[in-house]
Amino acid sequence: xxxxxxxxxxxxxxxxxxxxxxxxxxxxxxxxxxxxxxxxxxxxxxxxxxxxxxxxxxxxxxxxxxxxxxxxxxxxxxxxxxxxxxxxxxxxxxxxxxxxxxxxxxxxxxxxxxxxxxxxxxxxxxxxxxxxxxxxxxxxxxxxxxxxxxxxxxxxxxxxxxxxxxxxxxxxxxxxxxxxxxxxxxxxxxxxxxxxxxxxxxxxxxxxxxxxxxxxxxxxxxxxxxxxxxxxxxxxxxxxxxxxxxxxxxxxxxxxxxxxxxxxxxxxxxxxxxxxxxxxxxxxxxxxxxxxxxxxxxxxxxxxxxxxxxxxxxxxxxxxxxxxxxxxxxxxxxxxxxxxxxxxxxxxxxxxxxxxxxxxxxxxxxxxxxxxxxxxxxxxxxxxxxxxxxxxxxxxxxxxxxxxxxxxxxxxxxxxxxxxxxxxxxxxxxxxxxxxxxxxxxxxxxxxxxxxxxxx
Numbered sequence: 001x002x003x004x005x006x007x008x009x010x011x012x013x014x015x016x017x018x019x020x021x022x023x024x025x026x027x028x029x030x031x032x033x034x035x036x037x038x039x040x041x042x043x044x045x046x047x048x049x050x051x052x053x054x055x056x057x058x059x060x061x062x063x064x065x066x067x068x069x070x071x072x073x074x075x076x077x078x079x080x081x082x083x084x085x086x087x088x089x090x091x092x093x094x095x096x097x098x099x100x101x102x103x104x105x106x107x108x109x110x111x112x113x114x115x116x117x118x119x120x121x122x123x124x125x126x127x128x129x130x131x132x133x134x135x136x137x138x139x140x141x142x143x144x145x146x147x148x149x150x151x152x153x154x155x156x157x158x159x160x161x162x163x164x165x166x167x168x169x170x171x172x173x174x175x176x177x178x179x180x181x182x183x184x185x186x187x188x189x190x191x192x193x194x195x196x197x198x199x200x201x202x203x204x205x206x207x208x209x210x211x212x213x214x215x216x217x218x219x220x221x222x223x224x225x226x227x228x229x230x231x232x233x234x235x236x237x238x239x240x241x242x243x244x245x246x247x248x249x250x251x252x253x254x255x256x257x258x259x260x261x262x263x264x265x266x267x268x269x270x271x272x273x274x275x276x277x278x279x280x281x282x283x284x285x286x287x288x289x290x291x292x293x294x295x296x297x298x299x300x301x302x303x304x305x306x307x308x309x310x311x312x313x314x315x316x317x318x319x320x321x322x323x324x325x326x327x328x329x330x331x332x333x334x335x336x337x338x339x340x341x342x343x344x345x346x347x348x349x350x351x352x353x354x355x356x357x358x359x360x361x362x363x364x365x366x367x368x369x370x371x372x373x374x375x376x377x378x379x380x381x382x383x384x385x386x387x388x389x390x391x392x393x394x395x396x397x398x399x400x401x402x403x404x405x406x407x408x409x410x411x412x413x414x415x416x417x418x419x420x421x422x423x424x425x426x427x428x429x430x431x432x433x434x435x436x437x438x439x440x441x442x443x444x445x446x447x448x449x450x451x452x453x454x455x456x
Contacts, residue, residue: 005061009054013046031294034301037355037376052290056283063279067272084261086115086248095158100250101264102231104257107224110264113235114180115248116158132165132201133210140197140212142181148215156181156197168200177214178236184229188218230254301348302379306418308349309381310411317404326389326400327366331357352376367393381411 024045032044089096095116102111141147142155156169156179169179177183177195197212234251242248250261312333319329334357337350352373359369367390374386385407392400 003054005057006050006054009057010050012057013050013053028291028294031298034298034376034378035294037352048290048294052287055286055290059282059286060279063275063282067275067279084250084252086113086250088115088246088248099264101262103260103262104227104254106257107227109228111228111232116239116243132160135160136199136210137212140181147212150183150214150216151185153183154181154197154214156199165201168202170198170200172196172198176216180236182232182236183216184233185216185218186226186229188216190218192217227255227257231259304348305377305379305382307415308347309379310408310415312349313385313404313408313411317401317408320401320404326370326392327360330360349377366390381407381414 028048029041029045032048033041036044086098095114097112097114100111100113102109137147139157139160140155141150143152144150144154154177156167158167158169159165160167169181171177171179173193173195175184176188176193177197193216195214195216197214198209199212200207200209231251231254234254238251239248250259252259315333316326316329319332320326324332330353333350334354337347337354355376356369356373359372360366370386370389374383377383388400388403388407
């Protein structure tokens with residue numbers, strides 16, 4: 001039963017063939033004529049292109065379906081409920097970050113936001129580790145060079161990986177730097193402004209406080225930046241007001257502008273485009289792989305024809321010595337091939353012999369049959385043999401027997417030369433494994449001696 005993709009590919013190929021033109025790839029046509037000489041070349045070419053198109057469609061279909069289903073598989077639990085509420089984690093489950101897409105009539109922006117877990121009681125807070133204060137300046141500076149030249153938001157994290165601590169931040173000026181690390185430099189003039197941040201590191205009932213001076217550089221913001229800074233402040237205010245509640249209600253309007261919220265995940269979008277790009281690349285590789293597979297089959301056919309040539313010439317000389325004509329000798333070898341094929345053995349040479357026998361039975365002249373036989377085989381030796389068989393029709397079998405004897409001896413010498421060359425190539429390929437084995441043996445011998453020498 002044919003697969004639906006193969007049937008669909010056949011329909012597409014037949015409909016697009018007139019518009020794409022009837023010009024065929026000459027290399028593919030040449031390879032198909034060698035591999036399937038007894039078949040119609042038009043059908044063989046169409047079958048090859050259909051299979052290649054089916055492979056391409058399979059790859060594209062898998063890639064597109066993966067790209068479509070990727071957001072569904074990666075979304076997991078949605079944090080934004082009813083378009084305006086963020087679901088908090090219960091205490092102990094940790095904070096989480098969410099990317100929100102906010103839209104107004106005039107502006108639209110993606111805002112990453114940290115939704116903190118429900119606040120713990122004093123008895124549940126983590127114990128202070130004093131050594132954490134040494135690395136905190138490098139952790140909270142974020143993308144800034146250091147705390148003495150702050151131009152962006154700070155990373156005032158509530159926990160540090162590898163430490164079972166809880167960190168609570170406070171700022172002496174929450175309008176400029178809030179406890180989540182958001183920096184607002186609007187209104188800062190002169191050379192900048194210094195703000196002191198305090199952190200309370202707690203574990204159980206013990207706690208300790210540390211302070212850090214942060215110097216903010218002045219910054220000029222556009223109207224759009226001021227709007228979104230105000231939106232961030234509104235989010236922080238709501239966060240403080242609804243800290244103990246399970247849901248955080250997002251604002252619906254700000255400064256007369258209606259707000260609409262949507263949760264986004266940029267990583268999924270990038271992965272989707274990357275997946276589509278890889279799908280196109282795999283499609284190209286599938287098409288090239290089909291052509292490369294065809295070339296490998298042609299190379300295998302050439303090697304097999306060369307390997308079978310000495311036996312073919314020897315059989316032909318034997319049958320001619322027994323009194324058979326060349327035509328009857330070919331029929332005899334064709335019948336022998338039918339028996340071999342019944343046992344599971346199949347050779348390209350005997351396919352060509354069988355095709356030559358069909359041509360002789362259909363009334364084609366022997367000279368033309370022998371010339372076509374040499375041309376289809378493609379090898380120089382077969383071409384020379386076909387020329388000898390054509391000449392014998394005028395000169396007789398005695399002269400042909402002498403020439404076949406010389407050809408058989410030459411073919412045996414070539415066969416031995418090919419065997420020696422194949423042995424040399426195999427020996428060359430074994431050099432690397434032999435060297436690796438020698439290295440392993442040297443290590444096994446020298447390592448115990450080295451260990452014993454060091455213990456003396």
